[in-house]
Amino acid sequence: MKQHSRYQTARHLLIFWTLFVAIGAVGGALGMLLDPSGKRMGMDTMLPYFQILPFAEIVFQDFTFSGCALLIVNGYNTLPLDQRTEEVFPDQMLKYSTSREQTLITTTQLLCLFVEIQEHPDCKEERIQELLSTTGRYNRYTDYSEFITQ
Numbered sequence: 001m002k003q004h005s006r007y008q009t010a011r012h013l014l015i016f017w018t019l020f021v022a023i024g025a026v027g028g029a030l031g032m033l034l035d036p037s038g039k040r041m042g043m044d045t046m047l048p049y050f051q052i053l054p055f056a057e058i059v060f061q062d063f064t065f066s067g068c069a070l071l072i073v074n075g076y077n078t079l080p081l082d083q084r085t086e087e088v089f090p091d092q093m094l095k096y097s098t099s100r101e102q103t104l105i106t107t108t109q110l111l112c113l114f115v116e117i118q119e120h121p122d123c124k125e126e127r128i129q130e131l132l133s134t135t136g137r138y139n140r141y142t143d144y145s146e147f148i149t150q
Helices: 006-034 044-050 064-073 091-099 108-121 121-133
Strands: none
Touching: 006 064, 006 108, 108 121
């Protein structure tokens, strides 16, 4: 009997997640570009709330800019995990995320968190609390090799 590989499981989960996000991004972008008013998707009532954002008078009069941004921002990285050396989230994002008390976490880090909690349920509450209290980059699981191996 062949031993079950966590690498294959992680690979399949990441492929599924990538396709899920990509299909959602394309669908959302098409919805915004085909109906920039947002009425068909029920998003037209959100436009007034966007008016407090910077450059709202230019980019948030309808959903055209948001639709284009959704297609552009969701990119694909062909570089294997073990060859990636640059930060996933550039320094320019830190000021924005920390000022809004947001956590920057990658899909790979999220998968490692899931795997660790599955293998060590006793650390679940601690890891979740750590994630929820992090502002800026989430620094755990930057070395994923303990959880994902080939």
